[in-house]
Amino acid sequence: xxxxxxxxxxxxxxxxxxxxxxxxxxxxxxxxxxxxxxxxxxxxxxxxxxxxxxxxxxxxxxxxxxxxxxxxxxxxxxxxxxxxxxxxxxxxxxxxxxxxxxxxx
Amino acid sequence: xxxxxxxxxxxxxxxxxxxxxxxxxxxxxxxxxxxxxxxxxxxxxxxxxxxxxxxxxxxxxxxxxxxxxxxxxxxxxxxxxxxxxxxxxxxxxxxxxxxxxxxxxxxxxxxxxxxxxx
Numbered sequence: 001x002x003x004x005x006x007x008x009x010x011x012x013x014x015x016x017x018x019x020x021x022x023x024x025x026x027x028x029x030x031x032x033x034x035x036x037x038x039x040x041x042x043x044x045x046x047x048x049x050x051x052x053x054x055x056x057x058x059x060x061x062x063x064x065x066x067x068x069x070x071x072x073x074x075x076x077x078x079x080x081x082x083x084x085x086x087x088x089x090x091x092x093x094x095x096x097x098x099x100x101x102x103x104x105x
Numbered sequence: 106x107x108x109x110x111x112x113x114x115x116x117x118x119x120x121x122x123x124x125x126x127x128x129x130x131x132x133x134x135x136x137x138x139x140x141x142x143x144x145x146x147x148x149x150x151x152x153x154x155x156x157x158x159x160x161x162x163x164x165x166x167x168x169x170x171x172x173x174x175x176x177x178x179x180x181x182x183x184x185x186x187x188x189x190x191x192x193x194x195x196x197x198x199x200x201x202x203x204x205x206x207x208x209x210x211x212x213x214x215x216x217x218x219x220x221x222x223x
Contacts, residue, residue, distance in 0.1 A: 094140070096152070
C-alpha cells in the first residue's frame with residue numbers, strides 16, 4: 001500500500017487550525033497512525049488506529065478518516081508543533097507516507 | 106519507563122558489514138516485537154523488518170531481504186540488525202522500535218547513523 005501525503009509543506013500561523021492529509025492506494029481499514037518528527041529526533045507516535053490519541057499527547061491533536069483517506073488535525077497550532085508529520089499504515093505490510101513539513105508563518 | 110538504547114554511529118567501508126544493537130529496558134523484552142526502520146538523509150521512513158524476540162521469527166520487507174539480518178539475545182534484552190555488502194545507498198539513520206499491543210510502533214530508539222565511505 002502506498003501513502004500519499006499532502007501538502008508536502010505547510011506554513012500556518014500560531015493558533016490556526018491545521019489539517020494534514022494522507023491517502024492510501026488501497027483500503028487501510030483504519031490501521032493508520034501519525035508520527036511527529038522534530039529535527040534531529042526520532043519519530044514520536046501521536047495517533048494510532050486512525051483516531052486514538054497516544055498517552056501524553058496534547059488533545060489539540062486528533063485523527064479521523066476511513067477507507068483510503070485520513071486526516072491529522074491540530075486544532076490550535078503551537079510553536080512547538082513545528083516538525084515533519086508522517087502517516088503510517090499497518091493494515092497490509094508497513095508503509096510510511098513521504099511526510100508533511102509544518103512551519104510557522 | 107520503556108527505553109530503547111541504540112549503539113553509536115558507525116563509519117564503514119563499502120562492501121563491509123555492520124551490526125547495530127538495540128538494548129531494551131523498562132518492559133518484558135519477549136512480550137513485544139522489535140521493528141527496524143531506515144531513514145535516508147532528510148527523507149521518509151522505510152520499514153525494514155521485524156523480529157519476535159520470544160521465538161526469533163522474522164519478517165522482512167522484500168527490499169531488505171538480502172541486506173538485513175535481524176537477531177536477538179534474550180539474555181541481555183538486546184536486538185541486533187546486521188547490514189551486509191554495504192554501499193552508499195545504505196548510508197542512513199536506522200531506528201529500532203517496539204511494536205505495541207495496538208499493532209503500531211510506540212517507542213523508538215534514538216537512531217544510529219551509518220555512513221558508508223572509503
